[in-house]
């Protein structure tokens with residue numbers, strides 16, 4: 306039989322009639338106990354050794370304990386000095402005895418506090434007396450026994466030594482190995498050392514050495530170290546996945562400013578200028594710059610007219626004031642539908658001929674109250690499709706296809722109202738942990754009051770979906786703050802499986 310060197314050595318050092326401790330085998334072989342333990346377990350697995358375990362209370366000397374074994378306990382040394390100075394006859398000044406003993410620093414305190422306790426003598430008004438015949442010290446004897454590896458049974462003494470921190474008492478496991486019958490047979494038939502190799506090298510391959518070596522087996526059950534290296538945040542990872550999916554569905558990506566004119570954020574979307582969502586209760590206004598100077602003049606006129614008079618034969622406007630000044634005000638975008646307006650109007654990449662599909666996965670900002678499902682900023686998955694004939698079925702079909710890619714197959718649609726779409730739908734999905742229906746997006750078909758001023762003559766279906774809500778459905782966390790900001794759940798971020 307061929308065995309790796311340590312295993313072969315351990316097998317040979319083990320006995321069939323006597324259980325030998327790992328410690329002893331290690332000492333005999335000049336190996337570390339851990340190495341011998343590993344080899345013994347490997348041999349046990351092969352059926353060649355039997356390894357038994359028992360727990361014992363182990364006692365070992367602390368560094369201080371070891372020092373006292375060598376030099377005597379401080380109180381013993383004080384006692385000896387006292388005897389030398391005749392303190393058994395007549396009390397001697399403490400200073401003199403201490404000087405004689407050679408005790409230093411806190412050894413003096415230790416000596417004095419144990420001296421009377423152990424009946425070595427009395428300490429009284431700066432003088433020390435000694436009781437003769439006290440050369441024996443149970444604590445010192447016990448320390449010597451422990452040093453020699455002999456058992457100490459006097460619990461009282463052990464407790465005293467532990468209190469003085471001269472010994473460590475702890476449970477330890479003692480493992481012993483005995484040869485099994487198969488082990489004996491293997492030894493009789495002859496055990497040879499094989500060379501085990503942990504890693505295959507290019508040299509072994511080119512030299513042909515790999516043919517003769519024995520490879521060390523992997524212990525796949527061994528505990529591995531936790532590696533918490535950096536990795537892509539699940540939100541970023543999912544944003545990238547969403548982009549890949551949309552590109553795969555034939556969409557192109559939009560980009561544009563985070564801080565933009567209200568014109569693009571609200572006016573183009575037929576949001577009346579006195580709409581409650583346009584107050585600072587909902588949106589963040591910039592003070593620098595406060596306004597955007599340049600807006601496309603013709604488009605401004607058409608948008609203004611839509612607001613004041615409406616579009617089409619039966620069109621009707623809002624009958625409320627509309628000023629370009631308000632439209633030029635700069636806000637952090639509360640949705641990325643501002644980008645859709647820039648693209649649909651031709652402002653971003655020029656006139657677009659149907660069919661077209663565009664998307665963005667970008668940040669938006671809202672003056673919300675922070676709670677488990679709301680942050681002041683989040684990522685919106687914006688998108689729109691422009692084509693000659695579109696219906697709500699196209700919209701629903703697109704969502705079904707999109708969410709299926711993320712394992713979400715139980716979408717629900719609820720009729721909704723947006724100033725800029727008709728009809729409009731909110732999207733809901735079930736939270737995988739709580740079963741609750743949560744809103745994951747908003748959508749609809751842009752109405753003529755939006756499209757006509759933009760110069761778009763066909764149908765456009767559009768949406769804004771919340772990336773963080775999608776993430777909730779995918780990973781099952783319940784608080785959006787688990788993934789963002791100071792309350793982020795690092796455990797969740799570390800342990801969430803990377804999905805590609």
Ligand code: PHE
Nearest residue numbers: 640642747748749767768769
């Ligand atoms: N802007 C809407 C929101 O933020 C989403 C949306 C975009 C709805 C386009 C309809 C059309 O909720």
